[in-house]
Amino acid sequence: MIKKILLLILFSTATFTSFTQESRALVSGKITDSLNTVKNANIINIKTNQGTFSSDNGEFRIFVKDGDSLRISSIQHITKFILIKRKDINNKVLNIKLAYNTVVLDTFELKRHNLSGRLGIDSKNVPNNKKDSLLRNLMDFSDIDMTVVAPDDHIDKMKPPIVNTDPTARFAGAGGAFSMPFKDSERLWALRKKLARKKAFPYKILSELGEKFFFEKLKIPVDNYFHFLEYCNPLGIENLHKDKKILDIIKIFQSESKTYLEIIKNE
Secondary structure, three states: OHHHHHHHHHHHHHHHHHHHHHOOEEEEEEEEOOOOEOOOOEEEEOOOOEEEEOOOOOEEEEEEOOOOEEEEEOOOEOOEEEEOOHHHHHHOEEEEEOOEOOOOOOOOOOOOOOOOOOHHHHHHHOOHHHHHHHHHHHOOOOOOOOOOOOOOOOOOOOOOOOOOOOOOHHHOOOOOOOOOOOOOHHHHHHHHHHHHHHHHHHHHHHHHHOHHHHHHHOOOOHHHHHHHHHHHHHHOHHHHHHOOOHHHHHHHHHHHHHHHHHHHHHO
């Protein structure tokens, strides 16, 4: 009987110790750089594939345990990896500082030319065979995938309907005045325009960057294309596309595709 009690106590102790070692604690953190706090930074626990984003104040919270590794990435910053230690869990606070990512452009050669800057004169000085060669290159659509179906881009061409805010104006002087203002018309039209842009975004960015960029260079599975865009959406890719910042979008896709492929592989 005593032996059974001792075995039960040892088993309970081992189970409790194992549970304690596997449990994770919730720690808070703040991300900064040399100038200010970093918002919308992507923080992922590589061991659990769970992640979060920093707030406008650069703050975040995440579950970790001793030995976990965190991956912190942000636009215009160098990706950083942090190994969680016991002291970090005891302090329950992580202060992370990111360094700016400096982009160095390739060298180029500036050649002299005999152009005057006036189109009418310069076009006459270009040989006809040169013109034909340039025209053929300009009209070559062999590398464009014509099977991609994209909706017509009428978003910026749309105009809100004309609303008569005073339907009784033509009855002025004929009795009491009456007005019916449509204060929400402009807000609802802006929302409709925003939803239309959001719906067209996946097709427009695929048409602009090409299938080879997503499915061959980044190696994103075709079936996961829309899911990958949703994964990157918290980093503001739609707003960047609206502002025509294509290079920033490409950097985000290149940086986040590696983590995304790791996540879907483990799933």
